[in-house]
Each structure stands twice: as structure tokens, then as C-alpha cells.
Amino acid sequence: MSATNSTNGVPETLKNKGVSEESVKALAAFKDEPSWVSEKRISAFEKFDSFPMPTLKQEAWKYTDVSDFSFDDYIPYSPSPDVQSEADLPEAVQTLIKEGEENSALIVQHNSETSYRRVDDDLAAKGVILTDLHAALRDHEDLVKDKLFGLVPEDYDKFAALSAAAFSGGTFLYVPAGVSVEVPIQSYRWLDVDGAIMPRTLVIVEENAQVTYLDEYASSGGDGEAFCNAAVELYVGEGANLRYVSLQNWARNVMHFNTIRSTAGKDATINSLVVSFGANLSRTNVEAGLDEAGSDSEMLGLYFADEDQLVDHHTLQDHRAPSAHSDLLYKGALRDESLAVFSGLIKVEPGAQKTDAYQTNRNIILGTDDAMAVSLPNLEIMADDVKCSHGSTTGQVDESELFYLMSRGIPRLEAEKLVVFGFFGDVTSRIPLEGLREKLNLAIEEKIGIGFDKSVTR
């Protein structure tokens, strides 16, 4: 099946750099969408325009300097061709798909538009929907209407406001009540131009349904600058189960901003994994709303920063209902002149008794001493019958572990690699997706890569 987007007659204003009220209105007209969406775009643009750019003075941006960043540097919309089969996709994307998990449905966003999608017949027969967000607004407006912008609203922050105003492409996944999707569903965002892309993801998993959904961001690289401004909304109904993976592996010419927010119904489970390997600056907010009794959120994170990368994760475990459970583990490695920021908050609202919440952040610093790790594990507890704890450690590769391995005849460089793998192992081992684990291991291997032998103090 092909996606159903039209790239003919792209308005001139979308070919110029920068976002303006004019470009937002032009995009709305071009998309031929329901009037409530166009109205949302315009009011969101006003919000975007009125919000100041974040500065280091704001707590949430204390270590992440975006003062050099300007929205005016990017073309806000880049069309891409529809393709009829996987074989017509860019070769690099075909490779990604081949290397990826086996999938039962697939969607590819190429630059600003969905270019290809495929849903296995048996899934479609069960009522599972995987489609371009604009197509969903046309064909499934009743499903989308109350949910889109519900978790990442335009007033969340400046970037979320821009997403609501100027989103294009995007994905809608719907799993009806009681449906179990056994084989993962896969989404790729592919970027091969300079400019901005603004994908939105809306996932609705109805009661007692279950699904695994993988979002992957990759690009061809280039001399110019690119910018991804993403928003992800995950609705998980009563007793349902969603495993969500975000794998950010952009080339270094990309700035990445993403807000992932989920809400979990009674006894629902959300397992998220957020991987940040690429981009020159990557800022991801991951917020889990534990909104009903018995809901459960496992939040895993993996990051590896090298050269002058800045990787920033802000997480929230928001306990608004009693007897919910959340467990977060974010692990990162740093080398060269990179900066990693982790800021995590466990929030227990009044009345959320019998909360059980854990949060751990661990960093290792490899190589030179120019890297910096910042860890802010926060708690705000407003109920008394709770079990909450958090932990944070920062250190280097454990010499005693190295010694143990070397005493068994493993060369130092190899031993170092093993220790780093071991460090990430307790995150990767919690992911029951072998293909993904292999992919992560390859990426980690590449990151440890050359020069690591020189980088460890003898």
C-alpha cells in the first residue's frame, strides 16, 4: 500500500526558512484537514510566538544551551515522494528495515511526509490501524479527535507549541480492545535534506490489547543543519500493555527535540526504552502518567555521548493514582568533550497512597576528562504511604573488573569493551527484542570504537 499524501503544489512560503503565521496557515490549507486542526495550528503558533526561547536560567534548561539555535535557520517543510514498495525506498532505509526487528506493520516517514506503509493483512483484519497522521485525521477523525494534542499540548513548552503548529507526516497507531499484536510494529523517520521535520506520533492501545512499537530516527548526514521536533502521545487503556522504543540515531548535523508522554489506565503496563546515540544536541522529555490504580511504568534509557554531543533526558514518573508502580533505569556513557544531563523526577500526588516508585541513573565516563555528567534525581512526595527511592552514580570503568578479566588472559582493550557492555547489559537485557539488542550492541561497539585504548589511564 502506498501512503496517501500529495506533494504537488507545495506552497511557496513553506520553501523558505523559518516558521511564520503565514507558513502555518499555508500548511493547514495545503493539508486539507479538519477545521479544528487548522484552528489548533494557529492558536499553537501564537503560543509558540509568545513563549521565550529557553535559557540556562530556567531550571529545565540549566545545562542545555540552545542560545545559538534559531527556528529561522530551517526550511519548515520538505516533501518526499510516495513509493509503492519497500524496494523503492532509499537504500539506507531498506538496510535499516532489514537490520531491524521482524515487523507485522511498517511505516516510513521520509523528510516531512509519510512515503510508505504496510500493514499485514491479519492485523488489518483485526482492526489494527497504522497510518499517516493526516490520513488518520481524514479517515478516523473520531478516534483521533480527543486524543491528539491531549498529552503533548501546545502549552507544554515552546517546542511542543511548534509541533502542534507545524507538524507534518506523523503516525497514528490504533490497537482495538483485546487485540494482541505478537510481532512488533516498526516506524522509521528518515531525513536526507537540510531542514526541519516535525513528526507527531499518536498511539492508542485499547483495553486489554497489547503491542510493541518501535520508533527509529536516522538520517544520511550532510553539511547543512537539520532539526527534528517530535511529539509522542501514548494512550494505554485498562489492562493493556504497550512496549514503546524510541531509537534516536541521527547523523551529527541534526538537533533533536522530543517529548514523549504516556497515560496508563487501570492495571495497564507501559514499558518504554529511550535510546539516544545520535544528533549533536538531543533533548528528550519522557513523562509517564500513572493515572489509574495498578498502572505500571517501566522506563529504560540508554545514551552514549562522544565528541561534543549534548544528550539531555528529562523524565517524570507522575503518580496520580494509588497503588501504581514505576521503575526507571537510565544508563549512559560519555567520552571526549560530551555532556550528558539526566534530570528525573518522581512525583507522588496527594492521595496516591501505596505508590511504589524507583529511579536509577548511572553514568560512566570514558576517555579524557573533558566530558561532564550531570545527574539530578528528584523526588516530590505528597502522600505518606509510599515506597520511593532513587539512586545515582557516576564513575569510571571499574578497574577491579578490568583486572579480573585481564587476569584471565583478555587483552586490556577487549576487557574495557566487555566492561562497558556489561554496564549497558542490565538495560539491554531487560528488552525482549533480540534484533534490537543486537542493533544497540553494534552501535555501542561503534561508539566505544577507535581510540578507546588510548583513552583509559594506565
Next chain:
Amino acid sequence: MPADKTIQELGLDEYKFGFRDPEEYFFKTPRKGIDPEIVAMISKHKNEPEWMLEYRLKALEAFYAKPTPQWGGDLSELDFDDIFYYISPMENQGRSWDDVPDDIKNTFERLGIPQAERESLAGVGAQYESEVVYHSLKKEWDDAGVIFMDMDSGLREHEDIVREYFGTIIPADDNKFSALNSAVWSGGSFVYVPKGVHIDIPLQAYFRINAENMGQFERTLIIADEGSSVHYIEGCTAPTYTSNSLHSAVVELIAKPNARIRYSTIQNWSHNTYNLVTKRAVAEKNATVEWVDGNLGSKLTMKYPAVYLTGEGARGEILSVAYAGDGQHQDAGGKVVHAAPNTSSLITSKSISKGTGRSTYRGLLKVHEGAVNAKSRVECDALLLDEQARTDTYPYIEIEEKKVNTEHEATVSKVGEDQLFYLMSRGMSEEEAMAMVVNGFIEPIAKELPLEYALELNRLIQLEMEGSVG
């Protein structure tokens, strides 16, 4: 009033004798609020050297320029214009126990001080409305060259030392409250321990507020010269008033190579007091600084004792215990900065929130590049006693060096039903059982205090839990 008027023209002499307050004030600023004139009056009254007046006036400018912190506790009700910035209770300091006013004695009595005096006290400095009124020092310390006196006397008698160190650890413009203190400071302790001298018995000072709307701005400077050691204890109690009071102290500690300073505090301000304190220490090569900090009482406490580890092998330890009852917010914690190799630090924080109380741990752990083999551990435990109680943990961890080992852990829990049941099944009332669990919870901090202080801390918490402490 025009600033060029002399003190005489301002009718200061009238103020000197014209009070009709229950206490006999020797001197009180003629009005509430703060301006250069008030600052000049305070300095003039103390016959200070010119440089200190200039220091105060410069600090005042910093106070005006600095914004009120928007983080931490709620300072919106704090009115800087509604406070008397200086009152002195009497002209001369007492030299013996008999000279100490009865009401201070009563406070001491409640806290077991006379007994402590008899048994182990080596010196008592009691701050009564911004002025140290009582000191007794063991002769042997005088002989050893130890200086322990109030800050005003220190400035008069040891101007060179004070001038060398005053404001070097906490610059006047460090924050709004250090600036305020630097402008209007009065009283506090000045301690100098010469090289190689070890003081075995703690030096102690008590402070209290007992005039309505009166600020307390004591200033403490402790210098432990090479290879010396000293333990300084400060405690606070205050009767309750109906309008807000402000306590804003500055405490600077300097531990020279191989020296050791321990600074212990148990503060129990009245529940309408803003307790906004800047405490900071520098630990040079192989030196150790320990802050033991107990916070009860007050409406809002914002206090984060800091240790800067500037010399190789230096060690810093911060033990903090906070108890927040109804309507109270204890925003406390600690800061450690590792700026030299082979330094180590430990922060242990225990907080208890009862009723509508809120306790917050706020801390910074910073390891600068080059501080190889830094080791640090931060441990925060919070206990919640009521459904409306609240606790927060905001640790900032910034690591710029790879050869480090840092750990942070925090837990939040409530008093276990089974613990209570066990104790009550052995005949304790629920209140007694609860107090016992809480005492067990703070034990790691209490055991670091001298016995009478540990008892005092336990007793204060018990009284707080009964809701009967004023």
C-alpha cells in the same frame, strides 16, 4: 531622613535611654527597615574601623541588587521593611554565670545547659539580641593562644586576622541574604585556633531572638590553623511571636592543612521565623570539615552548609537532620565541591515531615576536572508521618572528572505499621512507639552529637511530636 545628618542630629541619644520596652535596650535602630543610614549607625555604634563600614555599605548595595530567590521556600511574606536590624541588650558582656540575665538562664535551664556548663562546658557565648553577652574561657586556652570571643570583640582586638579572612569564604554578594548579613551583621563568634592546638571540649554558643520583628544577623568566623582541631556548637531556641522574624547568619570556616573543624548546630526557631543561613567551609590539604546540622522549628529554613575541598586529601562531611511540623518548611541540605585530587565527602540527610510539614533536601555535589579519585556519597532518607506531609529531594550532581566514584541514594517511607504494632504490643502507647521509631531514624545524626545535645535533639523532637513545643 537626609543621609548627611549626624548621628546626634538624629536624636540617637534619646533612643539610647528612651525605650519603654520591657528589656533595657542599650541601643536600637530608630526605625524598622534598612538603608545606608541605618547601616552607618550600626557601624558607628560599634566604633568600627572605616573599612568595615565601607564593607557594610557595599554589601547593602549587593543586597538591593540581588533578587529574592525564586527557588526553595516561599519568601513572599517576608517583609524586609518590617524588621529592626539592630538591638543590643546591654552595654557590657557578662564575665560570669551570675551576670547572665535570668530569662536566658531559663532557656539554658530548659536545655540542660547549666549542667553542661558544670560538666563539660569550656566556654559559653550566649547571643541575646545580636550581642554576645556572656563568655567564659578556660585559662589554658588563653595560654595556648586560642581566641574565642564574639565577632565584634574579635574585630576590635584582632583586626588583622579578621580583616584577612572576613568575607573570603562567603563574599558579601554571594546571595541576597549573605549580602544582608554583611551589611547589618552583629555578634556571632570569632574563633582562632593556633597551629597544632587541639581543643578537646566543644566551644558553645547559644542564640535566641526575643524582641518582636527583630532580625538576628550573627556572623561567625572560625579559623583552625595547621594541624589544629576544634568542635564548635551552636544551638538556638526562640519563644514564639505573632509576627515574622528573620534570622540570617553567615558562618565561615577555614580549615588549614591537616586541621579539623566540626561545627554542630541544633536550631529550634519559633514557628514564625525565617531562618535563612549561609554556611560555607574551606578544607585545605588533608583537612577535615564536618557540619552537623539539626533543624527544627522556624516557618521556613533555607540552609545548605557547604564544604569546598580545595586541598589534596581534604575531607568533608555533612550530617543534616530536619523536622518539619504543621505549616513548616525545612529546605535544607548540603553542598560539596571537590576541587582537588583524592578528596572525599559524605552527605547524610534525614528528614521527618509531620502534619502539613514539608521537608526538602537540596544539595550539590560538584567534582571539578582534575579532582582525580574523588569519592562522594550522598544519602537522603525521608520519613513521612501524615498523609498531608510532603517531602522533596533535589540533588544536583555535576561530574567533570572520570576518575571518580560518586553515589547518591534517597529513600522515602512511612513509619511501618508492623514496627508500631511490635512496640505497642509491648505496652507502649502509639505516641511513644512513634517517637521511638523516629529517634531510631535520626540516630545516625544524633550519635555524632555530644551526649547532652543528642538528648536535647531527641527531647525536642519528642516535644514537637506531642505538639507542645513553643
